Amino acid sequence: MAGTTALPLQEFIASLDNTCLPKILQVCSGVYFQGSIYEISGSEVSFSTGDLVKVTGIELLSVCCEDISTNEKFELPISHTGLFKVVPDDMPYSTIEEMLSLRPVGLESCLPFTFASHSKMTFENFTLGAGRALTVLSIQRREGKEDQVRCHVQGKEGASAEVCIPLSSRGEFHECESEERFTLREIMSSPCLRSRKFRFINTTKCDQPLILSPVYQVNAIMSLRKNVLKFPSSLEVDVIDVTDVCKDVTFVTPLSLTEVLSQPDESFPAVVEILEGPESRSLFKCNWLPQFNKNENLIFHKKGTSPMILISSLKSRKAQQFFLVSQQYGGRFRRRPREFNSVYELYVALAQAPDLRVTVTTNCEEVEEEGLPGLSVGDQLEVVSCKMVELPCGSSKGQKESIEALFCRRLQELDDDDDDDEEEEEEVNQECEKEEIFLPLYMQGHFVEVITDTKKYRLRDLGKQFKLPLDVKVVSRDTELETDPLVGFPCLRIEGAMLEPTIQASFPNRPDHCFEIPTQWLSLSVCFTKDPLPWPNEQPPMFHLDTVTEVTDTFLYEFRKQGNSDAAPPPRPPKRNLSSSKSLKKTSKKVSSKADKHKHRSDKSVPAKELGDLNLNSKKRPPAPPPPAILDDEPPPVVPRKHLAPEMTTGKAQPNTYVKMEDSKKVSLSDVAADVDSDHDYEIVDDTLAAMMKTAQENVLFY
Structure with missing residues (x-):
């Protein structure tokens, strides 16, 4: 310019x-x-x-x-x-060449355009009437001859023709209005259109040229x-x-952190000045971020790319925390069992790592009409694969639907039998039997992973040997850190891994205490200064790197948005048939009894069902005997309580002298006959004897 x-x-x-x-x-x-x-x-x-x-x-x-x-x-x-249309210029042109040369935009870059002549035009044996519109298609450059414009003429009843007009043709020519529409972004992106005048298509807003x-x-x-x-x-x-x-x-020259990464390696280490601090709503909650103030200095030691792991604590009474951990972290981890709240979560875990075995932690009732199997607390499931199976899904007509389900094997312990001692040696290798079941992906449930791994792992080894996410616990802290924030959590979840471009930095007052700045997650404007480094020439101190950086929950959401934006949601369960509600209730009762039986199948004590029958299904008891008659209407005298009777020291209770008792009613427990009609083989206490014992207890209390 x-x-x-x-x-x-x-x-x-x-x-x-x-x-x-x-x-x-x-x-x-x-x-x-x-x-x-x-x-x-x-x-x-x-x-x-x-x-x-x-x-x-x-x-x-x-x-x-x-x-x-x-x-x-x-x-x-x-x-x-809104849309705009081009406003044609009002100035008439005397020749075709003048019209092309005085146009505000170049002809080749803004074709086609339309014009008309106010007078009749004749070209060799072709005559064009006044006011007829001609659309310029191209310019024909001819060596040694006059240049021409190739135009299209629309005739009557759909007829059309092309005509070539010399640039020297004289007359009174006007540009015609075009029907083409443009948006603001299209107009601003074209230098040719930007120089023209426009009018709103919606004339109620502004009808004048703009x-x-x-x-x-x-x-x-x-x-x-x-x-x-x-x-x-x-x-x-x-x-x-x-x-x-x-x-x-x-x-x-102000530089963003991304622009700092493009600087040559010879530029580091260097002292930089912060020109613009980070945004108030940052993704980080670390201790070095509040010190990133305007006009403060930092030391940029080097740039590079660091493998990092995103770790979160599990939800509990305390607020959930999130950490960005470098793979240089020196602590040791031990695997922890994962928890799953649905069959779909089991499916996702199986897709990431096969050989999944879980334990059921919540009872699930069997629903035959919907093809849902019954699960009991303590059941161990071996998740094998995902298959398409035919299940009824609550259809009133008994028709089955093809749905996705997890094929699992339920591991059942074999019942111990005292009479099978001779067969124990043959069944030493058969500790459990396997029952094949199918769990629809939409089925709800609660499961805990079964793991037997007690090995201690480094962070880099976990990423190589296992698929993420992974639940772990820190069993030995990083001794290089002053305070290891990962220690003390009962369980941590490794959400994912990333390869981050970072800048290793520190503050001038503590140049040896370094931290890593992920450049893609922090907005900062700095400039390089000529200030000297805070240590003698070519004698840098021993550096200690903070390998754990606390971040906010927004960081986790942004990370998941980048990696799992196309993840499909879990399938919806089929619509339940309301007409089968009665049968569902019957099935649930039947399933509950089956679940109880399955739960206590290895218990050799008195079954819970028989204990219930003792109270509910025993024969009708005889009516209680009338209360014994009192000898007289006077209240009994009060016996002094200073000395204990000799009989009481022997542990035998004396008969109550204030209650009238008949010898015919004295019965010993051994004389009670068993009820032969009853389904149970244990003894029943006689009701008369029970009433007598109750009356004696009441009198002792009264005494």
């Missing part, structure tokens, strides 16, 4: 693109009051005559629309969905400032392009 030609900032920025940046501009004049000081985005910006501004980037924000008739201006966002101008957000730096400036290109400031003249002017 011209070296001494002053242009409005809006016009100059509109002529740029990011490929030709950076550009150095010099401020010539402005129309702002108070010394051209104004507030933009919360920071005070001042442009004075002679200031040098280095433009490092531009971003299209909106479009300024100027009404030609009233000079009124308004802005529309670039995402505006001049559309892009409004950019300009990112720039100044020679006397360290911070990054952001201002709109619509500022009424005139500028001059002095890029070629001011190449040797020193500008503070």
